[in-house]
Amino acid sequence: MGRSNSVFGFVVIALIIAISSVNGNECPNTIIKLLPCKGFLMGKGDISVPCCNGVKGLMKKLATNDDDLKLKNVCECLKKEALSIGVVQERVKQIPHLCNINISLPIGPNVDCKM
Numbered sequence: 001m002g003r004s005n006s007v008f009g010f011v012v013i014a015l016i017i018a019i020s021s022v023n024g025n026e027c028p029n030t031i032i033k034l035l036p037c038k039g040f041l042m043g044k045g046d047i048s049v050p051c052c053n054g055v056k057g058l059m060k061k062l063a064t065n066d067d068d069l070k071l072k073n074v075c076e077c078l079k080k081e082a083l084s085i086g087v088v089q090e091r092v093k094q095i096p097h098l099c100n101i102n103i104s105l106p107i108g109p110n111v112d113c114k115m
Helices: 002-023 026-041 049-063 068-085 089-098
Strands: none
Touching: 026 049, 026 068, 026 089, 049 068, 049 089
16 A cells, blocks of 8 residues: 555646646645755654755746746745645744755745735
């Protein structure tokens, strides 16, 4: 049963990647980058190197992207996903410090994505 769940998970991730590349949707790509952070963000365990690498990769992508619509979509995606999976907000606020990342944007569920 564990093996079939792993295969199913891989298929779902592959479909998300395929759909996002066809539709240009940033949300699935964002979620995949931050997937290693899920446990930490839900209050389970410590921050991990893959989590920090995912956040750094996302920040690098956002820093080089001057498309306001894409940035707004990523912001809205993160807010929606954080609410849907029950992210612990205090954990979110710890990530910049724990991953040695300088984030000048406000972090939280009430951030204005219109920037």
